[in-house]
Amino acid sequence: MSMLITNARLITVPAGTDDPGYIERGWMLVEDGRISAIAAGDPPVGTTADETLDVDGAFVAPGFVSSHSHLFTSGLRGLGVGETLYGWCDSMLGMTSGASPEDIYWSTLHGAIDFLSNGVTTAYNFTDPLQSWERMVDGKRVGDAPMRALDYHTRQADACADAGIRFVDSIGMDATVGTDAEIHDRFAQSVAHTRSLDQDLALGASIMGQVQWSPRDDAAAIEVEAMRALGVTNQAHFLESPEAVPLQQSKFAMYRDAGALGPGMMFGHFIQTTPEIIEQAAEGGAAMSWQPASNGRLASGVALVPEMLELGMKVGMGLDDQACTDISDPWQNMRMGIVMQRARTKDPLSMMPERVLRLHTLGGAEIMGVADRVGSLEVGKFADFVIVDPRRPDVGPLWHPVRTYVLSMSLRNLTKVYVGGELVSERGHSTNPLAAEATVRVHQQLPQIAARLGYPA
Structure with a gap:
C-alpha cells in the first residue's frame, strides 16, 4: 500500500541538526509503511499512490x-x-x-x-x-x-x-x-x-x-x-x-x-x-x-x-x-x-x-535507541505522523509556524494520526476494533477491583 500526502506544512525534525526542518508547502510519499520520499513543492509528474491525501495547508509532523x-x-x-x-x-x-x-x-x-x-x-x-x-x-x-x-x-x-x-x-x-x-x-x-x-x-x-x-x-x-x-x-x-x-x-x-x-x-x-x-x-x-x-x-x-x-x-x-x-x-x-x-x-x-x-x-x-526507525520524518523511517490543522480551531496568522505548532496547537487541532501509513485515529476516535471493548472492560474491571480491596478508603 502507498499514500501520497500533498499541500502539507511539513515539520521533519531531521537528525544531525537543531533545525526543525520546516517546509512551508511540501509532499511526502509512503510505501509499505515507510517514508520513501519527502520534499518541498509538488510531487514530480507521474508520482502515484494507492491513496492521495491533500491536507490543504495543515501541519504534517512526526508522531x-x-x-x-x-x-x-x-x-x-x-x-x-x-x-x-x-x-x-x-x-x-x-x-x-x-x-x-x-x-x-x-x-x-x-x-x-x-x-x-x-x-x-x-x-x-x-x-x-x-x-x-x-x-x-x-x-x-x-x-x-x-x-x-x-x-x-x-x-x-x-x-x-x-x-x-x-x-x-x-x-x-x-x-x-x-x-x-x-x-x-x-x-x-x-x-x-x-x-x-x-x-x-x-x-x-x-x-x-x-x-x-x-x-x-x-x-x-x-x-x-x-x-x-x-x-x-x-x-x-x-x-x-x-x-x-x-x-x-x-x-x-x-x-x-x-x-x-x-x-x-x-x-x-x-x-x-x-x-x-x-x-x-x-x-x-x-x-x-x-x-x-x-x-x-x-x-x-x-x-x-x-x-x-x-x-x-x-x-x-x-x-x-x-x-x-x-x-x-x-x-x-x-x-x-x-x-x-x-x-x-x-x-x-x-x-x-x-x-x-x-x-x-x-x-x-x-x-x-530507536532513532533509526522513528522520531522524525525522514526517508527510510516508519511513516508515523500526525496531521494538525491550525485553522480548526483557527489560531490566526502563522508568524512562525514551528513555534505556533508547539505553543498554540492542542488536541483540538489534531485531526488524524498514522502509524506506518495506516490511520489509527481520527479526531480522537480510534480505528482499533478493540477500542470499544477496552473502554467497557476498564469501566467494569477497575471498580470491581476497588470494591474487593475496599478502595479507595
Missing part, C-alpha cells in the same frame, strides 16, 4: 515519542491528588495490586489507544512489575510483597502490540524475590516474549531500573549483568521525589560503580541532582528522560534540563503515567516544560519551542 510512560495507568486518573510520589504510588498501585493478567491487559490496551489518539506513536512503556507495590519504609521497599505469574507482564506487552503502538517494553527484575539465577531467568523469559512479538511494533526490551527503592545494595550490579547478557537498555526512576534526598543521591554511586553509566542507561526524572551527579552521568554517556507535567503534578520539582543539555547529555521527553498527567497531551507537556524552565532560569532562551519539540520526538527516540 510524538514518549520516552517514559506507564500505559497500564490509564484508568487510574484522579487518585492521590494531594500526595507526592510515594503517597500517590500507594493510592494508585494499591489498586493494581489486585489486578489479574487480563485486567492489566485491558488497562494497558486502553492506555496505548489513548496515547495513539493523542498523537503519541511510540512509547517507552514501564510495565506494572510482577511484584506488587509496597509502602516505602526509610526510603526503600520492604521487598516481601507477593509475586504474580509471568503472564502478568507478558499480557501488558501483548496489549501494546494489539493496540498498534510502537514501544520499548520496560520490565522490572523484581530483584528481591528468588536466587540471582531465578531473577535473571525470570527476566530473560519476559524479554524473550517481547522479542517474539512483531518487531516493527516491539522495538526493544529494557529494564525498569529499581535501585532507588530496592533494599538490595547490589541491585545495580544485578541490572548491569542483565543489560550485558541480554543486550537491553535500562531506565531507572531516579532522584524524582523531594523526600529523603540525601539517601536517594547516595544511590547514584551504585549505578556508577556497577559500570551502568553509558548510552544504554537512562535516568527518568533526575530532579534532585547535584552538579557532580550531572557531570558524572553526562561524562559516562547516560541519558535523561524529562516529564515536566508529571513533575509538576506530583510536586517533585524542576529538572535542570538546559544544564544537562549544555554538558552534552541526551534528553528525551515523556508523558509518564496517565494517572499523573491526567490528559496524555504532548502539547501540554511541551508547554509545561517551556514555562517551568523559563520560570526557573528567568531566561526565555533556556527552553525554546524548537528544542522542546525535538526532545518530544527525535530526542526521545535517541535515548531509547
Whole structure:
C-alpha cells in the first residue's frame, strides 16, 4: 500500500541538526509503511499512490515519542491528588495490586489507544512489575510483597502490540524475590516474549531500573549483568521525589560503580541532582528522560534540563503515567516544560519551542535507541505522523509556524494520526476494533477491583 500526502506544512525534525526542518508547502510519499520520499513543492509528474491525501495547508509532523510512560495507568486518573510520589504510588498501585493478567491487559490496551489518539506513536512503556507495590519504609521497599505469574507482564506487552503502538517494553527484575539465577531467568523469559512479538511494533526490551527503592545494595550490579547478557537498555526512576534526598543521591554511586553509566542507561526524572551527579552521568554517556507535567503534578520539582543539555547529555521527553498527567497531551507537556524552565532560569532562551519539540520526538527516540526507525520524518523511517490543522480551531496568522505548532496547537487541532501509513485515529476516535471493548472492560474491571480491596478508603 502507498499514500501520497500533498499541500502539507511539513515539520521533519531531521537528525544531525537543531533545525526543525520546516517546509512551508511540501509532499511526502509512503510505501509499505515507510517514508520513501519527502520534499518541498509538488510531487514530480507521474508520482502515484494507492491513496492521495491533500491536507490543504495543515501541519504534517512526526508522531510524538514518549520516552517514559506507564500505559497500564490509564484508568487510574484522579487518585492521590494531594500526595507526592510515594503517597500517590500507594493510592494508585494499591489498586493494581489486585489486578489479574487480563485486567492489566485491558488497562494497558486502553492506555496505548489513548496515547495513539493523542498523537503519541511510540512509547517507552514501564510495565506494572510482577511484584506488587509496597509502602516505602526509610526510603526503600520492604521487598516481601507477593509475586504474580509471568503472564502478568507478558499480557501488558501483548496489549501494546494489539493496540498498534510502537514501544520499548520496560520490565522490572523484581530483584528481591528468588536466587540471582531465578531473577535473571525470570527476566530473560519476559524479554524473550517481547522479542517474539512483531518487531516493527516491539522495538526493544529494557529494564525498569529499581535501585532507588530496592533494599538490595547490589541491585545495580544485578541490572548491569542483565543489560550485558541480554543486550537491553535500562531506565531507572531516579532522584524524582523531594523526600529523603540525601539517601536517594547516595544511590547514584551504585549505578556508577556497577559500570551502568553509558548510552544504554537512562535516568527518568533526575530532579534532585547535584552538579557532580550531572557531570558524572553526562561524562559516562547516560541519558535523561524529562516529564515536566508529571513533575509538576506530583510536586517533585524542576529538572535542570538546559544544564544537562549544555554538558552534552541526551534528553528525551515523556508523558509518564496517565494517572499523573491526567490528559496524555504532548502539547501540554511541551508547554509545561517551556514555562517551568523559563520560570526557573528567568531566561526565555533556556527552553525554546524548537528544542522542546525535538526532545518530544527525535530526542526521545535517541535515548531509547530507536532513532533509526522513528522520531522524525525522514526517508527510510516508519511513516508515523500526525496531521494538525491550525485553522480548526483557527489560531490566526502563522508568524512562525514551528513555534505556533508547539505553543498554540492542542488536541483540538489534531485531526488524524498514522502509524506506518495506516490511520489509527481520527479526531480522537480510534480505528482499533478493540477500542470499544477496552473502554467497557476498564469501566467494569477497575471498580470491581476497588470494591474487593475496599478502595479507595
